[in-house]
Amino acid sequence: MKLISCEGVTIGYDGQRAVNKVSFDLEQGDYLCIVGENGSGKSTLVKGLLGLIKPQEGSITFNGIAPNEIGYLPQQTVIQRDFPASVGEVVISGCLNRRGLLPFYSRAEKDRAADKMKQLSITEIQKKSYRDLSGGQQQRVLLARALCATEKLLLLDEPVSGLDPVMTADLYQLVAELNQTRGITVLMVSHDLESALEYGNKILHMKTETAFFGSTADYLKTELCQRMMGAKL
Amino acid sequence: MIELLTGLLSYTFVVRALIVGVLVSLCAALLGVSLVLKRYSMIGDGLSHVGFGALALAMALNLSPLEVAIPVVAVAAFVLLRISENSRIKGDAAIALISSSSLAIGVMIISYTSGMNADTSNYMFGSILAMSKSDVILSVAVSIVVIVLYVLFYNKIFAVTFDESFTRATGTNASRYNTLIALLTAMTIVVGMRMMGALLISSLIIFPALTSMRLFKTFKQVVISSAILSVICFVVGIVLSFIFSFPTGASVVVINLLMFSVFSAIGLFKKKR
Ligand SMILES: Nc1ncnc2c1ncn2[C@@H]1O[C@H](COP(=O)(O)OP(=O)(O)O)[C@@H](O)[C@H]1O
Ligand SMILES: [Mg+2]
Numbered sequence: 317m318k319l320i321s322c323e324g325v326t327i328g329y330d331g332q333r334a335v336n337k338v339s340f341d342l343e344q345g346d347y348l349c350i351v352g353e354n355g356s357g358k359s360t361l362v363k364g365l366l367g368l369i370k371p372q373e374g375s376i377t378f379n380g381i382a383p384n385e386i387g388y389l390p391q392q393t394v395i396q397r398d399f400p401a402s403v404g405e406v407v408i409s410g411c412l413n414r415r416g417l418l419p420f421y422s423r424a425e426k427d428r429a430a431d432k433m434k435q436l437s438i439t440e441i442q443k444k445s446y447r448d449l450s451g452g453q454q455q456r457v458l459l460a461r462a463l464c465a466t467e468k469l470l471l472l473d474e475p476v477s478g479l480d481p482v483m484t485a486d487l488y489q490l491v492a493e494l495n496q497t498r499g500i501t502v503l504m505v506s507h508d509l510e511s512a513l514e515y516g517n518k519i520l521h522m523k524t525e526t527a528f529f530g531s532t533a534d535y536l537k538t539e540l541c542q543r544m545m546g547a548k549l
Numbered sequence: 550m551i552e553l554l555t556g557l558l559s560y561t562f563v564v565r566a567l568i569v570g571v572l573v574s575l576c577a578a579l580l581g582v583s584l585v586l587k588r589y590s591m592i593g594d595g596l597s598h599v600g601f602g603a604l605a606l607a608m609a610l611n612l613s614p615l616e617v618a619i620p621v622v623a624v625a626a627f628v629l630l631r632i633s634e635n636s637r638i639k640g641d642a643a644i645a646l647i648s649s650s651s652l653a654i655g656v657m658i659i660s661y662t663s664g665m666n667a668d669t670s671n672y673m674f675g676s677i678l679a680m681s682k683s684d685v686i687l688s689v690a691v692s693i694v695v696i697v698l699y700v701l702f703y704n705k706i707f708a709v710t711f712d713e714s715f716t717r718a719t720g721t722n723a724s725r726y727n728t729l730i731a732l733l734t735a736m737t738i739v740v741g742m743r744m745m746g747a748l749l750i751s752s753l754i755i756f757p758a759l760t761s762m763r764l765f766k767t768f769k770q771v772v773i774s775s776a777i778l779s780v781i782c783f784v785v786g787i788v789l790s791f792i793f794s795f796p797t798g799a800s801v802v803v804i805n806l807l808m809f810s811v812f813s814a815i816g817l818f819k820k821k822r
Pocket of ligand 1: 334352353354355357358359360361
């Protein structure tokens with residue numbers, strides 16, 4: 317079943333096209349990695365998918381998934397350095413999209429948040445202030461929040477930037493597990509081609525336009541991929 | 550001291566001022582946390598000046614001040630919110646324009662109809678004598694509505710304050726809750742303005758939140774601390790204003806400033822250790 321199909325999506329800022337006629341689709345259970353250089357429109361495309369920016373052209377269709385069933389880990393969360401919020405407060409705020417107009421959180425949501433915190437081993441720090449955490453811990457908190465928000469689709473925009481190698485490996489492992497054992501569809505923007513190739517079953521290579529879209533196996537055969545790998549070595 | 554207080558409480562206007570003041574301080578403090586964190590402080594300031602213009606107009610036309618000011622300021626809240634959402638930098642300037650223009654128009658109206666006098670100064674800097682019985686009833690009702698809505702939507706308000714794009718991206722109507730915050734702020738400002746003064750009401754919103762953030766590190770703690778601080782500062786301020794016949798708004802702000810200094814000092818001390 318196609319979960320998302322994008323056709324000829326164009327998004328721009330002040331007349332400048334950041335995403336030009338991009339088409340791809342995502343099946344349930346896929347792990348799509350979006351790669352490409354800085355400024356190639358990856359984050360913009362993700363924001364378009366989330367409805368944060370309106371595409372100028374093209375269509376984005378969701379099948380069997382509502383806007384309130386999506387989890388999102390932003391590239392940079394522009395939260396002020398001194399924002400007072402505890403880890404627990406941040407994580408449970410991911411459950412908000414299940415409440416609709418109802419006030420407060422029910423037992424079910426509190427349990428859900430506790431469960432996600434356990435899964436990400438942040439239960440011990442739940443009373444701590446978010447702003448006092450290390451970059452890696454903050455990223456875990458935001459991932460727990462994203463998981464509270466979804467059972468189906470997780471969008472992650474460069475989730476490992478700023479993490480040390482151990483944390484990075486941990487996070488990749490965790491996302492892969494969610495994808496495999498829970499069947500959560502993953503869309504990850506990644507700077508790290510190697511792990512994109514290792515974990516993703518599909519690749520979208522952005523160059524404002526679509527430079528490549530298809531399975532990872534096919535991507536490995538392209539000259540584009542060879543060049544990217546070569547550049548890295 | 551006790552004698553003085555019981556003496557004061559025997560005046561109805563004092564009791565009225567206390568009831569309304571405590572409720573408004575509570576509303577202002579609750580909303581202030583979000584306004585400060587969302588960098589909407591300018592909106593609070595702008596709204597109070599629009600409110601001043603609306604009050605002046607109501608007086609000139611012989612209409613009930615609150616009934617005119619509440620809808621006018623609510624519309625202004627809506628407009629200012631849109632301006633600041635759409636363009637961050639020019640937004641500030643646009644708000645400053647609207648805000649000073651309203652103040653100027655208000656002053657013109659007042660000086661044309663009654664001349665600049667003690668009344669004008671009361672509007673600018675606050676007086677507790679200004680409230681009629683029907684004003685008090687309306688103020689109490691509005692404050693209670695604000696507090697109840699705030700409590701009911703507390704989690705949503707937290708979410709749009711902490712991370713608006715995430716909230717929006719995951720399917721919650723964030724604009725709706727931004728608008729709610731702006732409208733509640735508008736109501737609080739109109740109700741509090743006459744006691745605190747148009748120039749000082751926005752500090753009632755900003756101070757308790759800033760002060761609490763010096764010491765507390767979770768949202769809930771900051772909200773609760775702001776609410777308590779705000780009420781305490783108001784009561785102390787108003788008692789001082791009776792004793793020394795200071796303008797009410799000014800004495801409340803000075804007490805807030807004092808608390809801010811104390812909390813900042815403790816915060817610095819804690820950090821050093
Ligand atoms: N808010 C914005 N306003 C104007 N231009 C933007 C904005 N965000 C991104 N851009 C531009 O759009 C292009 C794509 O950016 P982005 O989607 O962030 O790329 P990536 O995530 O691949 O690094 C860049 O040229 C960038 O300068
Ligand atoms: Mg990006």
